[in-house]
Amino acid sequence: MRSRWFIILFLLSSSILAAVLLEGCANIVPPLGGPRDSLPPRIVAIHPADSTLHFNEKKIEMSFDEYVTLENALQNVLVTPTPKVNPIVESRLKTVTVRIKDTLEANTTYVIDFGKAIRDVNEGNPLKNYRYIFSTGNYFDSLEFRGRVQLAETGKTDSTLIVMLHRDFTDSAVFKEKPRYYTRVDTTGAFHFQNLAPGTYAVYAVKDEGGSLRYMNPETLFAFADQPVAINGATQPMTLYAYAEPAPVKAPKAPSTTTTPKKKKDDEVEDKRLRMINSLEAGAQDVLKPLTLTFPDPLKSFDSTKLILTDKAFKPLPYTITRDTTNKIFTLAYTWPLDQEFHLISEKDMAADSLGKSTLKTDTVNFRTMKESDYGSIRFRFNNVDTARHPVLQLLQNGKVMYHYPITGKELMIRRFRPAEFEMNVLYDDNGNGRWDYGIFFGPTRRQPEIVMAIPRKLTIKGNWDNEAEITLK
Numbered sequence: 001m002r003s004r005w006f007i008i009l010f011l012l013s014s015s016i017l018a019a020v021l022l023e024g025c026a027n028i029v030p031p032l033g034g035p036r037d038s039l040p041p042r043i044v045a046i047h048p049a050d051s052t053l054h055f056n057e058k059k060i061e062m063s064f065d066e067y068v069t070l071e072n073a074l075q076n077v078l079v080t081p082t083p084k085v086n087p088i089v090e091s092r093l094k095t096v097t098v099r100i101k102d103t104l105e106a107n108t109t110y111v112i113d114f115g116k117a118i119r120d121v122n123e124g125n126p127l128k129n130y131r132y133i134f135s136t137g138n139y140f141d142s143l144e145f146r147g148r149v150q151l152a153e154t155g156k157t158d159s160t161l162i163v164m165l166h167r168d169f170t171d172s173a174v175f176k177e178k179p180r181y182y183t184r185v186d187t188t189g190a191f192h193f194q195n196l197a198p199g200t201y202a203v204y205a206v207k208d209e210g211g212s213l214r215y216m217n218p219e220t221l222f223a224f225a226d227q228p229v230a231i232n233g234a235t236q237p238m239t240l241y242a243y244a245e246p247a248p249v250k251a252p253k254a255p256s257t258t259t260t261p262k263k264k265k266d267d268e269v270e271d272k273r274l275r276m277i278n279s280l281e282a283g284a285q286d287v288l289k290p291l292t293l294t295f296p297d298p299l300k301s302f303d304s305t306k307l308i309l310t311d312k313a314f315k316p317l318p319y320t321i322t323r324d325t326t327n328k329i330f331t332l333a334y335t336w337p338l339d340q341e342f343h344l345i346s347e348k349d350m351a352a353d354s355l356g357k358s359t360l361k362t363d364t365v366n367f368r369t370m371k372e373s374d375y376g377s378i379r380f381r382f383n384n385v386d387t388a389r390h391p392v393l394q395l396l397q398n399g400k401v402m403y404h405y406p407i408t409g410k411e412l413m414i415r416r417f418r419p420a421e422f423e424m425n426v427l428y429d430d431n432g433n434g435r436w437d438y439g440i441f442f443g444p445t446r447r448q449p450e451i452v453m454a455i456p457r458k459l460t461i462k463g464n465w466d467n468e469a470e471i472t473l474k
């Protein structure tokens with residue numbers, strides 16, 4: 001009897017203990033199903049209150065209605081006027097705290113722009129562009145300044161740029177000092193300063209990749225206003241044109257001295273043979289282009305008399321040939337007729353490269369030129385043409401200018417063109433040299449970059465077709 005009661009008590013105690021352990025260790029899982037939470041976190045309390053006058057605190061606390069986190073606060077949180085020491089911005093549970101480490105200036109309006117830094121924990125919904133404002137004086141600065149930044153070379157925009165206002169007008173300030181004010185550029189290229197103090201400022205835009213708020217590298221995007229701007233309540237919007245200087249041309253590397261493994265005898269002849277790659281397209285030559293010959297390594301010697309271009313009957317034809325600076329690409333120029341047969345003969349010992357490879361035997365490449373039906377014509381019609389601005393039509397593929405044509409009137413006719421799809425730009429070629437020129441900021445004479453207008457549609461040229469395109473210039 002006693003053992004029976006002992007077993008009952010043991011089982012009852014075990015059940016109670018298991019229930020307690022399960023309750024304490026269970027994971028809290030949110031209910032599944034239902035619509036996704038798309039609402040940003042909501043502020044329920046702020047201390048000190050937003051838009052406080054006579055501000056003299058060292059800490060700002062914001063409470064939210066849900067758990068929040070900060071995403072890349074160093075990049076997303078902007079403080080203006082720019083402090084010498086950035087504040088520390090932290091999140092914990094439902095609270096975001098800003099600890100001010102800099103000495104605040106008297107009678108100054110400060111703005112902390114959180115951008116998209118504050119997000120809820122569960123879904124990552126951002127509280128977009130929340131601005132906390134306070135003043136150390138008895139008023140708020142309220143002036144505004146708007147504008148737009150456009151990439152001068154492409155006519156497009158870059159939302160990673162920032163616009164800066166400097167009170168120091170010397171050229172060196174842009175790389176020595178932080179700006180008084182700065183703001184972001186949106187996806188349309190627009191910028192908007194708010195709560196500015198009245199004054200005159202030098203205006204710049206820069207791609208601030210390192211977070212230094214300075215123009216440190218001429219190869220990064222940069223823009224400048226020709227004259228300082230007076231912020232006085234009647235300031236007109238401004239367009240800045242950003243450019244980047246080209247990277248300096250690097251000297252070609254010296255040939256490698258690394259020894260290669262010895263080849264088997266069967267491979268020696270193949271290894272010593274100099275390979276030449278031509279630009280033919282499925283054995284056909286485009287009559288609008290020269291024929292290019294490319295070698296894997298720089299040539300040490302090249303005898304053009306042993307490269308012979310002939311017609312169908314093997315009659316030699318005159319041509320011109322040029323080489324690039326690498327001695328690897330050779331361009332053969334000839335006025336190609338339509339739908340004709342040609343032969344390109346490379347004789348023995350025509351060329352040798354720096355690795356000891358050479359043309360070991362005479363070789364012949366047979367090809368034809370393309371037919372009229374392989375091409376289409378294109379007629380461009382231009383509205384609002386101002387030829388005094390030297391407009392140039394640019395046709396691009398993958399961001400690279402493939403063709404360019406001066407616009408000298410209301411129409412441009414190209415009788416023969418390969419079928420293709422292009423992006424279109426119009427370059428305003430101030431100096432008439434046929435290419436885009438970047439700006440110059442440092443030095444005795446400043447120069448703005450030449451401006452390119454992007455055409456907001458693509459051009460499709462069909463083969464064996466009379467194509468047309470109408471473009472309105474601004």
